[in-house]
Amino acid sequence: MPAEQPGEPARELRKVARVVLLDPEDRILLLHGYEPGDLSDTWWFTPGGGLEAGESREQAALRELAEETGITEVELGPVVWRRICSFPFDGRRWDQDEWYFLARTSQTLTATGFACGHTELELRSLRGLRWWTSAELSAAHETVYPTRLAELLRTLLDEGPPGEPVVLAPEIV
Template identity: 50%
Template sequence: MTAKHRKASRILLLDGQDRLLLFRGSDPVVPDVTWWFTPGGGLEPGESTREAAVRELAEETGLRGVDLGPVVAYDTVSYSFREQRYEQEQWFHLARTVETVLDHSRMGRDEHAELLAARWWTVEELGETAETIYPIGLADFVGRLLAEGPPVTPVRL
């Protein structure tokens, strides 16, 4: 199976208590396997990572007044979803919000069906959970961001 190449913008959204927003999802083909992941999604043609992050946050969270910061990390992932292979380049923006009540009404039907839960996590909870969190090493990275601030140049996860 040939992999589709995709570019995505992801958001490390922190609230006023330094908790990180993650969504729980699954692949409809393998519904018993779940994982937690950051908000975000694919770039539309001609869209920058910043523009995609703003659009995706509005669609997925409904939050207003989010302070969208710089790209702090990037990586490339390979995964399968709905029996299609993907190679995805993704960039992670750091963002802050004081609002924590989410509105998923602007999500697409497919996205809404695949979103099982949303939760604000502390770094400690991320580090202690046995659940699958993507990207791997997220707890350590967010801990470093909180302690040291954004890196001068984005780091590879």
């Protein structure tokens, strides 16, 4: 985590559940986000978000997936990766403890926007979503989070889920 300033309290990590959602063709679903107010600052990332009061990580993963993509027909599997990250977004710093759940679906039709449950911030910062093959992800020149997602996905597809979640190196932006 970023060093705290003297006399400044440590920032609490936001608990986050993310979903590595695969379709029957082993494509992964990623959202395309951008910094509100700067349409040129874009990146791709897995669906997911913070836990609500009293919610488990599994519940948060399924809720966030439905809210962000409209996909509700999901087989939620194990946590495959964990990471700590910290990044600036929309004028504040986000410090997160992210768990990535493997999930499968045959529901490839997606929906976005207010009708799905997007927050005001999501409406101002999401450009869309798409399904990616492993090869497309490996060839991409765009920013993707986590930064090693192409390699991680290839390993996951080749070897299956790990026995224990893989702890990824922290990403501090």
